[in-house]
Amino acid sequence: MAVVAPPSTDDRVTHRSVTATLLSRPEIGALLGVIIIAVIFLAAAPAFRSVDNIGTILYGSSTIGLMAVPVALLMIGGEFDLSAGVAVTTSGLAAALLSWNFGLNVWLGVFLALLISLAIGAFNGWLLHATGLPSFLVTLGTFFVLQGVNLAVTRLVTGGVSSNTISDMQGWNSAKAVFASSLKIGPVDLSITVLYWVLFTIVGGYLLLRTRAGNWIFAAGGDAAAARAVGVPVTRTKVLLFMGVGFGAWLTGMHMLFNYNNVQSGAGIGNEFIYIIAAVIGGCLLSGGYGSVVGASLGALIFGMTQLGISYAGWNPDWFKTFLGAMLLFACVANVYVKKKADQR
Amino acid sequence: MIRSNRAAAAALGVTVALSLAACSSSGGKPQATGDTGAAAGKANTPRMTIAMITHQQPGDTFWDIIRKGGEAAAQKDNVDLQYSNSNDASKQAQLIQAAIDKKVDGIAVTDPNTGAIGPTIKKAVNAGIPVTMFNAGGDDAFSLGALGYFGQNEKVSGRAAGERLKKEGAKNVLCVIQDQGQQQLEDRCDGVIAGLAGSGKVKRVYVNGADNSAVTSTLNARLTQDKSIDTVMTLGAPIALDAVKALSQGSSKAKVATFDTNKELVGAIQSGDVQWAVDQQPYLQGYLAVDALWLYNTNGNTIGGGQAVLTGPSFIDKSNIAKVAKYAEKGTR
Numbered sequence: 272m273a274v275v276a277p278p279s280t281d282d283r284v285t286h287r288s289v290t291a292t293l294l295s296r297p298e299i300g301a302l303l304g305v306i307i308i309a310v311i312f313l314a315a316a317p318a319f320r321s322v323d324n325i326g327t328i329l330y331g332s333s334t335i336g337l338m339a340v341p342v343a344l345l346m347i348g349g350e351f352d353l354s355a356g357v358a359v360t361t362s363g364l365a366a367a368l369l370s371w372n373f374g375l376n377v378w379l380g381v382f383l384a385l386l387i388s389l390a391i392g393a394f395n396g397w398l399l400h401a402t403g404l405p406s407f408l409v410t411l412g413t414f415f416v417l418q419g420v421n422l423a424v425t426r427l428v429t430g431g432v433s434s435n436t437i438s439d440m441q442g443w444n445s446a447k448a449v450f451a452s453s454l455k456i457g458p459v460d461l462s463i464t465v466l467y468w469v470l471f472t473i474v475g476g477y478l479l480l481r482t483r484a485g486n487w488i489f490a491a492g493g494d495a496a497a498a499r500a501v502g503v504p505v506t507r508t509k510v511l512l513f514m515g516v517g518f519g520a521w522l523t524g525m526h527m528l529f530n531y532n533n534v535q536s537g538a539g540i541g542n543e544f545i546y547i548i549a550a551v552i553g554g555c556l557l558s559g560g561y562g563s564v565v566g567a568s569l570g571a572l573i574f575g576m577t578q579l580g581i582s583y584a585g586w587n588p589d590w591f592k593t594f595l596g597a598m599l600l601f602a603c604v605a606n607v608y609v610k611k612k613a614d615q616r
Numbered sequence: 617m618i619r620s621n622r623a624a625a626a627a628l629g630v631t632v633a634l635s636l637a638a639c640s641s642s643g644g645k646p647q648a649t650g651d652t653g654a655a656a657g658k659a660n661t662p663r664m665t666i667a668m669i670t671h672q673q674p675g676d677t678f679w680d681i682i683r684k685g686g687e688a689a690a691q692k693d694n695v696d697l698q699y700s701n702s703n704d705a706s707k708q709a710q711l712i713q714a715a716i717d718k719k720v721d722g723i724a725v726t727d728p729n730t731g732a733i734g735p736t737i738k739k740a741v742n743a744g745i746p747v748t749m750f751n752a753g754g755d756d757a758f759s760l761g762a763l764g765y766f767g768q769n770e771k772v773s774g775r776a777a778g779e780r781l782k783k784e785g786a787k788n789v790l791c792v793i794q795d796q797g798q799q800q801l802e803d804r805c806d807g808v809i810a811g812l813a814g815s816g817k818v819k820r821v822y823v824n825g826a827d828n829s830a831v832t833s834t835l836n837a838r839l840t841q842d843k844s845i846d847t848v849m850t851l852g853a854p855i856a857l858d859a860v861k862a863l864s865q866g867s868s869k870a871k872v873a874t875f876d877t878n879k880e881l882v883g884a885i886q887s888g889d890v891q892w893a894v895d896q897q898p899y900l901q902g903y904l905a906v907d908a909l910w911l912y913n914t915n916g917n918t919i920g921g922g923q924a925v926l927t928g929p930s931f932i933d934k935s936n937i938a939k940v941a942k943y944a945e946k947g948t949r
Contacts, residue, residue: 318718327717331710422796432796436731531706531732537796538704582714585665588700 295614297554298566300606304552304573304598312580319583326453326460332575333468334523336568338542339549340471341519343567344479345512346550349492349559350406352395352516354413356542361417362388362524363534364425367434377442385521391417392517396510418540425536433535434528443529450522451529464526468568471519475564488512493560548595549574552602573598658694661914665696666722666906667715671708671729671752672701673795675826677854677878678898682751684948685902686724693910703795705732712736715745722746722909724902727753727760728798734760746912750905751898752800754924763912765924766904768896770800773929774807777849777873777894780931781808784891786847787816790838790870794825794855801851804875808849818849828858835862839870850874853881853893860889877932882944885937895940896928899948 293299312319338355345352365387370380391413398409429435437443453462479485490498491505499505528534551557552573553566577598581591668686672679683699690697702708705728713736715723723740727733727749734756740747741761749757750766757765781789789812791805809818821838823831839845839862848870850856856874863870874881875894884890904925911917919925932940943949
């Protein structure tokens with residue numbers, strides 16, 4: 272019987288190779304996806320190769336990315352928000368209708384819309400805690416409620432189905448500069464939403480990986496009971512995560528309002544899945560406790576590139592959703608495969 | 617193993633035999649013919665790319681006819697027609713932006729919401745891309761800088777429908793709106809009210825046009841609840857067919873009239889299930905929007921002299937259905 276010498280160091284702290292560490296990151300599948308999609312469209316679509324058009328692609332990605340980042344944080348915290356898509360419309364409508372109906376300064380309407388958006392998030396979180404129902408059901412309820420409120424209140428206030436123009440009201444121009452301006456950098460027209468998106472990604476990534484709150488998010492999503500047992504304020508964390516989604520919905524909603532001058536009451540339905548898809552492509556698990564903010568932003572970039580790339584290439588857009596679905600499956604499989612390989616090293 | 621192979625072979629044999637024996641002698645995909653209905657010659661002008669961008673709701677048959685018209689013109693004019701659509705105004709604006717980025721040779725676009733889409737259309741015009749508009753947005757077309765507008769004035773056509781209803785003695789009309797948020801549809805109902813001029817009342821009902829069963833059950837409920845409704849005025853062909861279905865399930869004796877047509881609707885007019893349809897000739901809208909761009913790019917022509925070119929309204933009813941039916945079979949009316 273040969274005696275195996277005990278290893279000189281604890282295997283939990285052995286040094287892993289840089290590649291292994293890199294490959295086990297949750298966003299690796301999304302990064303591969305970004306590279307592959309970019310190569311495909313660079314080859315297929317001449318307009319995709321032109322530097323001038325980077326602004327358009329980044330803009331398309333940013334309107335998704337602004338929501339994908341808080342949605343990813345929420346998913347890592349173990350919850351869904353199906354009301355995220357219509358909440359964007361609710362926020363835009365709230366600002367427009369309140370300002371118009373009461374003759375408020377536009378900035379006051381913007382501020383009230385922020386309160387409403389945060390309140391919707393807090394309500395989602397509170398209801399989740401109070402009822403103990405899965406967030407899928409709770410937010411599905413909010414989704415339908417908001418959809419009805421959007422239509423009914425708009426019709427009550429304006430008599431029509433979209434918000435009235437408020438571009439002649441005080442504060443419109445300065446608010447438009449904040450939420451819907453664009454900068455010219457060389458040949459690239461960069462929308463301000465791209466800056467917000469990058470900022471969101473940096474702040475979200477820092478929050479998740481470098482702070483105690485980030486550890487709480489991972490713990491609350493991984494195993495809420497165990498987290499509670501070691502003193503993590505699970506309920507507070509989740510309510511704040513829902514409010515984070517509310518904040519994202521507000522910023523996106525304000526952009527929609529100030530960039531497109533009015534808000535259609537039926538808009539936004541279905542976008543909640545796009546945010547979730549971006550987060551999942553970026554490596555978030557549906558079960559929570561694992562994922563990445565940078566990955567979600569890469570997921571949004573994939574979405575933006577695909578949406579415009581198909582148009583740039585002149586392909587039949589009927590296939591867009593099919594392409595997206597295939598991309599989602601590919602990213603998920605690649606995530607699992609690469610992670611498994613890396614963990615074996 | 618051998619057993620299962622045999623079973624598989626047997627199953628395969630049976631499947632092949634069945635599929636050979638099970639050919640239907642009627643229906644199915646027609647044998648290949650000219651697809652867009654207008655198999656004329658082809659221009660020898662240089663190939664150009666035209667983007668057609670609409671606010672089509674996914675699955676609405678009306679737009680197939682528009683698209684066929686656009687494709688027929690594209691085929692004749694040696695044009696590479698790139699179609700895209702979104703009924704979300706902000707996404708439609710992005711699609712227009714993509715066409716500008718691509719530096720296409722022309723853009724044919726519908727404008728259901730000038731506040732949201734207008735600035736991007738103007739951007740295309742300023743970038744030197746010729747733009748035609750069709751189907752929606754006629755009031756704003758020329759101030760945005762479009763070369764021409766091809767469509768009907770929704771209020772005018774609604775009024776024509778209302779006047780006809782008045783003549784037929786309608787007293788209680790249900791106006792069915794299938795896509796909440798489209799100003800065009802609201803305009804049609806407003807027009808119907810104006811045309812009736814107080815001789816009958818009009819109520820609106822909102823349904824989800826993308827879901828036929830929901831439309832049928834909503835209308836059924838409405839007709840049961842208010843027995844005095846004598847006319848159901850729908851604003852799209854698939855919705856009219858749903859209304860016919862809802863009527864067949866209940867006891868209401870209301871009549872159905874509609875805006876727009878498709879192949880099935882023509883059959884319903886022939887059988888008398890639907891009284892008449894207001895036709896705006898969608899094929900013509902798609903065709904002219906593309907053809908006008910070709911004319912402009914190859915010969916500097918514009919159509920309409922700075923005015924909208926009206927493609928409707930005209931009525932299709934039992935008296936002229938035979939002529940239309942022939943073309944509807946091909947999906948071009």
